[in-house]
Amino acid sequence: MSVISTSASKIMVSIIIPIYNSELFLVRCLSSVAGQTYKDLEVLCVDNGSTDGSRKICAEFGEKNSRFKYFYLPINSVSAARNFGIEQATGEYISFLDSDDSIDSFFIEHMIDVVKENSSDIAVCDINYIDSVTGDLSVSRIRFDDVIRRLNVCRTFCWGKVYRKSLFDNMRFPNLNYFEDVAVIPAVVAYAKTVSYVKKPLVNYYRNRKNSLSENYDGNCLIEALQTLKQNLIKLGVFETYIDEFKKMFISQMRFLCRRFNNFIVEKSEFEKIKEYLLTIDTNLEKLWACKFYASGDNALISGTDKAVVFVEQIVSDIETADFIICYSDCTQTFEKPVIKIPKNDSSDDFVGLTYDIAENIIEYFIEKKEGTYCG
Structure with missing residues (x-):
């Protein structure tokens, strides 16, 4: 049985949960927060315009636990809800959680333990990806030591992390329907002096949820989010x-x-x-989506390569028509084409991480020009 760290318990943490018509998942979410082994926390439930039973569920949790605080905003905006939560938070550290996801009972405890140990501004953990239809589970892990220098690997979404609140003193989420995390979180990670990594999946992200905002996207917001990110950086x-x-x-x-x-x-x-x-x-990046790639390896590498490139038509089954060969770093086969080597996946359940590795290594050939020949 894990023992709660007395030194870590001195840090107050505010968990910010935007809520919009979440009655189907809200009990699961709030129960996971109520069950935290770490007790020095407050829970800010920010309802941004729900018309279902979400308010009643929040009230029931508030009656049982004084740490739960409910706020109603007549604005259907997840950014407004998060920004309001930041302003209301009294904790030295804050964390964000979507109302249709959940966290491990040791989430805050483990994150604050590494924060205390390393005097960190941010702690980030691994993620459980759970298919809401089939129940299938895969784990997304970070396999890089230099997390802070890997903004994309550190992930652009706001949940799955604990932040020193002062990082948001001059930073707020923009009013975008989608990709609002992209505009802010990488800048906050870049600005942090120390980022620590907890090598455990402590957040449960549920995929394929009907009507979930994160399952619907508007590409028109992408450029605006990235332009805002650039300005923030x-x-x-x-x-x-x-x-x-x-x-x-x-x-x-x-x-x-x-x-x-x-x-x-x-x-x-x-x-x-x-x-x-x-x-x-x-x-030079125009060449990135003009190239053809051939994957030489097991089914995981082949499938991961298919998902790592921009367009499916860039994957070829004939090695002769390929511009680059994708293979594992321990591959001893000789190729006449330029080779992009991928670290051998150290976890059979981390297909998401493998896909990120493939994409990262491909992109580095065109950005950092590490080695190899460029097609064009």
């Missing part, structure tokens, strides 16, 4: 330090967007706008 004085990471993030988000919309359902004009803006950052 400039404002904090760290843009030049992280310019290559910014490029990687832009490509990653574009790849995610195109894949999310079933590969090609993104409007052509919309994609061209994204592409045009990207090329103002680095003209």
